[in-house]
Amino acid sequence: MKEELIEILELIKNKKFTEVRGKIINFNSVHIAELIENLELAEAILVFRMLPKDLAVDVFNYLNNDFQEKIISSINDKEIKYMIEQLYFDDMIDLLEEMPANIVKKILKHSNVEQRKLINQFLNYPEYSAGSLMTIEYVDLKKNMTIKEALEHIKEYGVNKQTIYTCYVIDEKRKLEGIVSLRKLILSDYNLKVEEIMKKDIAYVNTYQDQEEVAAVFKKYDLIAVPVVDKERRLTGIITVDDIVDVIDQENTEDFQKMAAMAPSEEKYLDTGVWTLAKNRLMWLVILMISATFTGNIIKRFEDVLQSVVILTAFIPMLMDTGGNAGSQSATLVIRSIALGEIKGKDVFKVIWKELRVSVIVGFSLAFLNYLRIRLVEKVPYNVSLAVCITLFFTVVLAKIVGAILPMIAKKLKLDPAIMASPLITTVVDATSLIIYFSVARVLLNI
Known part of the structure; x- marks a missing residue:
């Protein structure tokens, strides 16, 4: 595509428009759209107008919203009328939903009374509903x-x-x-x-x-x-199915963004402004920052334990990170299974039982390996090593169960399970693992 683009640009620069047209009409519609989006606006419109009418309609479908708006603003009423007549109804609805009011007015001017009635009916369906996705182009x-x-x-x-x-x-x-x-x-x-x-x-x-x-x-x-x-x-x-593929892509993107503690956005990353990106991330970061103060308060509450055995401080990051990672693993699997319809609300006890068994195996394995490491390699006293490893075991068990349950609770409350993903789970697990850690240390170290 890069070599072809350079060649087309060179032909446009030399005003060899007949050769440009001869080359691009043999391209796939998707590739022509990609080529047009890489041109300057004046050149893009020039190339678009060179296309045969039927091919121009296909290419228009694959252009991003910004380019569609610029094309409609630049072509004449006769060309708009032909385009609207040739577009499939659902594609026209998608176009109208994304365009600003002045462009919508320009498009609707070329639709008849019956079409406008149908358009208004479709636009009144709730966003993200089946009605907003459907087309009337069927037999x-x-x-x-x-x-x-x-x-x-x-x-x-x-x-x-x-x-x-x-x-x-x-x-x-x-x-x-x-x-x-x-x-x-x-x-x-x-x-x-x-x-x-x-x-x-x-x-x-x-x-x-x-x-x-x-x-x-x-x-x-x-x-x-x-x-x-x-x-x-x-x-x-x-x-x-072509419309539903777009929906699946959109839903997956939204879930990933929520799981990373960001407000969902449908815009492409490079097309999104810096202020918008910051706004989408800031709210959740503030919430998580405030929630992290609970962790600080727990450490303050057990300050006497840390002062008595300072080495306990060294293992706090490891315990918290392991707990967060363990919870994220379970949450990711459960959220994905809910999205695919593999897990229903009634399966909550099956999920808990399965995660409990998995967490016992994983928790024991990690605790055993960690005991050998800190006892034999770091030469930490056995009672401190034992306190760390017991805490690690219970932290993993707790994290995996919490990671599995929270998304299912969200689903039951008709919330998106993705909002219960790693950042929130990590906050919950961090607080509880510290309470377990200091409580076990007090007992085993007689503090």
Whole structure:
């Protein structure tokens, strides 16, 4: 791509526009979009206008929001009208959601009354719901059609639809009755009725279902498209796999950000301003900084223990770090399993039992190895070594159970389990491990 970009830039510089067009029209739409985004605005618009109309629409879909806005601002009304007519409905909705008001007004000017009504309906669905993701670009069939009539219907109405591989069977009131694949239609007797070959036991989602739940349906049933219905089970649209891939990517990014104690952001890292990045991180850092004062207060409370046996201080970082790491391991596995639907709320005791057994094995192994290290290598007295290793064992057990339980509590409270990730777990485990440490030390060292 770098060599091609240099070559295209050189051709533009020398005003060899015919050669530029001849080269880029053979590129993949994604690669053309990447190339355009690497050009200066004036050159980008020039290259975009060189593209054949149909190719220009495909390329437009792959441009980032900033470039889409600049392109719409720069092209004329006739070009905008063609673009809007050719865009799939769900792509147009995505575009309208991201554009500023003046651009939206410019786009809507070229839509008819029926389109505007549909657009307003889609824009009124809650953000991140199935309704906000769906498209109306699908083929529906009546169940009393013959196979021959159904195929003729697909030929007539399926030309500009987003998918025709799966057709949706409805009754007179548009209630979803079943689905039928194009393959099955082609291979069936032309005189049969659609209802005789359709599949009735189907997966579907409601317009108000959260996009994360929709993604789970796609994964569970290995779908390339899922029908979306309203409260009366009337077919209102479909969601295709390309849209749900974007959702999965977005949800994973959001979880990673929450697990790192940051406010989620949908913007790309390099496109996000410094002040925005700082704001997204600052709130959680302040919360965690304040919560860390509990740890300081615990150390102050047991100051007499530390003054009596100063060497105990040397092992505090190791205990706290090990506890935090152990809790993060459990939390990461549980959060991921919840996201994939492998763990339900009813499985809480199974999870606790499993993590308890794992933590006993891990805690004992770490405590034993640590005892050998500090007793034989560092020559620490046996009672101090014992106090450190007993604390280490209980810290690991506690951390792993806390790391497993907190995400499940969050899910039960309808919160995102990712907010219960490593920073919060580390704070909880640090405080409790110090209490255990100093309490054990008092007993074993007779302080």
